[in-house]
Amino acid sequence: MVGSMTVxxxxxxxxxxxxxxTVHQAELLSASDDDHGGIIVDMKEPMDPDxxxxxxxxxxxxxxQQGKRGIWIKLPIALVNLVETAVKKGFRYHHxxxxxxxxxYWIPDTPSTIPANASHRVSIGAIVLNDKRxxxxxxxxxxxxxxTGVWKIPTGGVDEGEEIFMAAVREVKEETGVDxxxxxIIAFRQWHKSFFEKxxxxxxxxxxxxxxxxxxxxLEIEAxxxxxxxxxxxxxxxxxxxxxxxxxxxxLAKVDRDCVGFFPQPSRSTLDDDxxxxxxxxxxxxxSQSTSAAHQ
Amino acid sequence: MVGSMTVxxxxxxxxxxxxxxTVHQAELLSASDDDHGGIIVDMKEPMDPDxxxxxxxxxxxxxxQQGKRGIWIKLPIALVNLVETAVKKGFRYHHxxxxxxxxxYWIPDTPSTIPANASHRVSIGAIVLNDKRxxxxxxxxxxxxxxTGVWKIPTGGVDEGEEIFMAAVREVKEETGVDxxxxxIIAFRQWHKSFFEKxxxxxxxxxxxxxxxxxxxxLEIEAxxxxxxxxxxxxxxxxxxxxxxxxxxxxLAKVDRDCVGFFPQPSRSTLDDDxxxxxxxxxxxxxSQSTSAAHQ
Numbered sequence: 001m002v003g004s005m006t007v008x009x010x011x012x013x014x015x016x017x018x019x020x021x022t023v024h025q026a027e028l029l030s031a032s033d034d035d036h037g038g039i040i041v042d043m044k045e046p047m048d049p050d051x052x053x054x055x056x057x058x059x060x061x062x063x064x065q066q067g068k069r070g071i072w073i074k075l076p077i078a079l080v081n082l083v084e085t086a087v088k089k090g091f092r093y094h095h096x097x098x099x100x101x102x103x104x105y106w107i108p109d110t111p112s113t114i115p116a117n118a119s120h121r122v123s124i125g126a127i128v129l130n131d132k133r134x135x136x137x138x139x140x141x142x143x144x145x146x147x148t149g150v151w152k153i154p155t156g157g158v159d160e161g162e163e164i165f166m167a168a169v170r171e172v173k174e175e176t177g178v179d180x181x182x183x184x185i186i187a188f189r190q191w192h193k194s195f196f197e198k199x200x201x202x203x204x205x206x207x208x209x210x211x212x213x214x215x216x217x218x219l220e221i222e223a224x225x226x227x228x229x230x231x232x233x234x235x236x237x238x239x240x241x242x243x244x245x246x247x248x249x250x251x252l253a254k255v256d257r258d259c260v261g262f263f264p265q266p267s268r269s270t271l272d273d274d275x276x277x278x279x280x281x282x283x284x285x286x287x288s289q290s291t292s293a294a295h296q
Numbered sequence: 297m298v299g300s301m302t303v304x305x306x307x308x309x310x311x312x313x314x315x316x317x318t319v320h321q322a323e324l325l326s327a328s329d330d331d332h333g334g335i336i337v338d339m340k341e342p343m344d345p346d347x348x349x350x351x352x353x354x355x356x357x358x359x360x361q362q363g364k365r366g367i368w369i370k371l372p373i374a375l376v377n378l379v380e381t382a383v384k385k386g387f388r389y390h391h392x393x394x395x396x397x398x399x400x401y402w403i404p405d406t407p408s409t410i411p412a413n414a415s416h417r418v419s420i421g422a423i424v425l426n427d428k429r430x431x432x433x434x435x436x437x438x439x440x441x442x443x444t445g446v447w448k449i450p451t452g453g454v455d456e457g458e459e460i461f462m463a464a465v466r467e468v469k470e471e472t473g474v475d476x477x478x479x480x481i482i483a484f485r486q487w488h489k490s491f492f493e494k495x496x497x498x499x500x501x502x503x504x505x506x507x508x509x510x511x512x513x514x515l516e517i518e519a520x521x522x523x524x525x526x527x528x529x530x531x532x533x534x535x536x537x538x539x540x541x542x543x544x545x546x547x548l549a550k551v552d553r554d555c556v557g558f559f560p561q562p563s564r565s566t567l568d569d570d571x572x573x574x575x576x577x578x579x580x581x582x583x584s585q586s587t588s589a590a591h592q
Contacts, residue, residue: 036438080383087376095494096392097413111515117393118414118494119456142409143330144444161488161495162414187578189557192457197393198414199457201497204578219407261579262483262558282483282500283557283579 028059035111038070040062043079048215053085060089064107069115071105120190121160124168125204128180130212134226138175141222150237155202163279165264168205176224177215180207184261185281206261324355332409334366335359339375349381356385366410367401416486418454418466421500424476426508430522434471437518446533447523451498451548460577461560464501472520473511476503480557481577502557 029052031041031287041059063071075088077099091103095117106112128136137151145152158164165182172180183206191200216224264279301416325348327337337355347570360366369382387399391413402408426434433447452467454460461478468476479502487496512520558577 035440077383077389080380083379084376087373092394093373093392093397094394095413096389096397098388098390101298101392101397113516116417116453116456117391120416120418120419120497121414122416122497144331157412160412163486169546187576189576190459197456198391201416201418220409276385280483280485293317 027055027105028062029055031059034070034072036070037068038072039068041071041073043075043082046079047082049081049085052082053089056086056089060105060107069106069108070112071107072102073105074100075103076100080285120199122156122164122201122203123156124164124171126154126168126172126180127176127186127204128154128172128207128209129229130209130226132226133229135232136172136176136178136209136214137227137232138216138222138224138284139222141220145237146222148237150235151225151232158203163264164203164281165205165279168203168207170208170251175217175221177211177213177217179210181210182264183208186261218262326353327355330366330368332366333364333569334368337367337369339369339371339378342375343378345377345381348378349385352382352385354403356403365402365404366408367403367473369399369401371399373429374395397483397541404592416495416497418460418497419452420454420460420467420498421498422464422468422476422503423475423482423500424449424450424468424503424505425525426505426522428522429525430507431525431528432468432472432474432510432520433523434512434520434530435518438517441533442518446531447521447528454499459560460499461501464499464503468503471517473509475506475507478560479504482557507569511543 020150024058029041029043031039037267047055047069052063060071071091072094073091075082075086082099082103083103086103089105090096094102094104094114096102106114126136130136138154140146141150156167156175158167164185169180170180170193172178185203186206187204189202189204191202193262212226214226216226262281262283264281297333304524307427325337325339329499343351344435356367362480367387367389368390371378371382376397379399382399390398390400390410392398402410422432422437426432432450434450435445436442450468450470452463454463458466462480465476465478468474477497481499481501483500485500487497487498500576508522510520510522558579
């Protein structure tokens with residue numbers, strides 16, 4: 001390893017010219033490769049913005065030489081003082097969570113294949129009917145129906161990483177105290193631009209009650225009750241809005257029909273190294289059944 | 297309207313003490329109310345960070361007096377020099393898109409009811425079978441199957457604001473040049489942590505081909521063809537991975553079964569002022585049918 005401060009060869013990191021005219025060997029940012037020919041910089045420790053600027057400049061030119069494609073920088077909110085530097089070097093926002101901001105820069109001249117940001121929030125509506133033809137309903141403390149006296153089915157968000165059917169059981173328990181068993185998804189709907197530019201995807205789930213005593217949650221729920229089904233369906237809002245009417249139809253249709261919904265069955269992840277177990281929703285109740293049906 | 301520079305009453309914006317000790321009447325940021333007792337600041341014009349700091353401080357104290365709850369600030373990327381100021385005043389990131397960052401601050405002492413960020417990306421897989429029992433398949437230029445020789449069904453992302461069934465038709469056309477008619481969604485699946493902390497929700501769609509000539513898209517697709525169904529299903533990857541096998545089962549099961557999937561029907565948005573038209577997916581083909589069935 002023979003070398004000196006003035007020797008520069010292709011394989012060494014590029015030389016950086018500082019504002020004061022001195023030349024020094026800029027260090028590169030710590031980084032790791034991703035699966036798509038790109039680089040991920042996961043910044044954890046504080047850094048002076050000038051040092052960050054010099055390292056980022058040197059790193060970008062090194063990665064460009066190496067033919068790297070998408071460059072990701074994850075900045076914890078505590079390092080907010082580095083955001084402006086990254087943006088001034090050409091980075092764009094990709095996504096953000098409360099405690100970090102993800103920035104990205106596309107090096108090649110070809111069109112960017114940077115994946116899109118998450119576009120949807122996923123939520124559930126829970127239809128719980130008991131044997132007396134009563135439906136489990138709530139009144140909410142906020143939102144568009146606040147103070148209207150309208151009774152609605154329990155609804156709520158599917159948490160990050162949570163299964164849809166588990167979210168339905170959880171939300172009903174949280175809002176009303178009622179234990180349920182998941183039966184099926186009977187319908188779903190998208191709502192566009194429901195939250196800034198994002199969309200909502202709402203899954204209507206049918207659940208079977210395992211307990212009946214109501215203990216409402218106080219933070220979000222004004223009232224909760226078992227309501228005769230005809231009374232629920234006769235609310236003026238149900239007459240005027242498709243989804244209320246639809247729920248009515250679907251619930252009553254269940255009496256006369258088979259084969260209405262989708263239900264989950266465990267399924268291994270394909271093509272992933274970690275062999276993640278997930279759930280596939282369809283109306284084929286069991287894959288061995290479906291195989292035998294298919295091969296008849 | 298009698299007043300002077302020294303009069304201060306409750307209804308006027310608060311007084312701000314500058315760093316140099318002079319007292320002046322700080323202007324408030326331009327803002328509008330949201331539907332949940334909060335405030336939205338949609339910053340559009342550049343502002344000096346010191347001026348922004350003074351206005352933000354005055355505004356926050358005014359909004360606090362008014363009993364406001366969630367405070368949103370939308371900063372275009374061109375105003376990246378204001379991000380640090382907002383964070384230092386206690387704002388947290390909420391979400392980001394390439395050209396803007398949304399920050400939020402929760403004023404009350406009660407637990408925050410700030411809605412969660414989008415958690416899912418939504419995509420489709422398209423099953424297109426012709427009358428010769430051939431399935432439309434592609435090989436991709438990037439991703440985990442790159443270079444493996446595996447033939448897979450066309451897949452792709454649902455764009456922001458796009459309907460799922462329209463995305464399926466569009467993706468097949470883009471990747472293979474084949475025109476199709478949407479038939480039904482036969483299954484869907486969540487993949488957790490597929491992209492950083494986010495989840496993917498993949499809808500398997502069945503489509504009927506309306507044309508047969510293949511013109512593949514060059515950017516993402518290595519090859520495309522109509523492949524005898526048995527050959528597709530006999531690929532080693534299809535033997536080893538649930539989802540491939542599942543597609544096989546579902547497609548063959550269609551021959552013997554009715555009532556497999558969900559199809560879209562137009563539906564008015566409920567409870568929204570803009571009366572948005574969307575699509576509700578279920579296996580009740582027509583709401584008038586379902587109503588009559590329900591009332592039998």
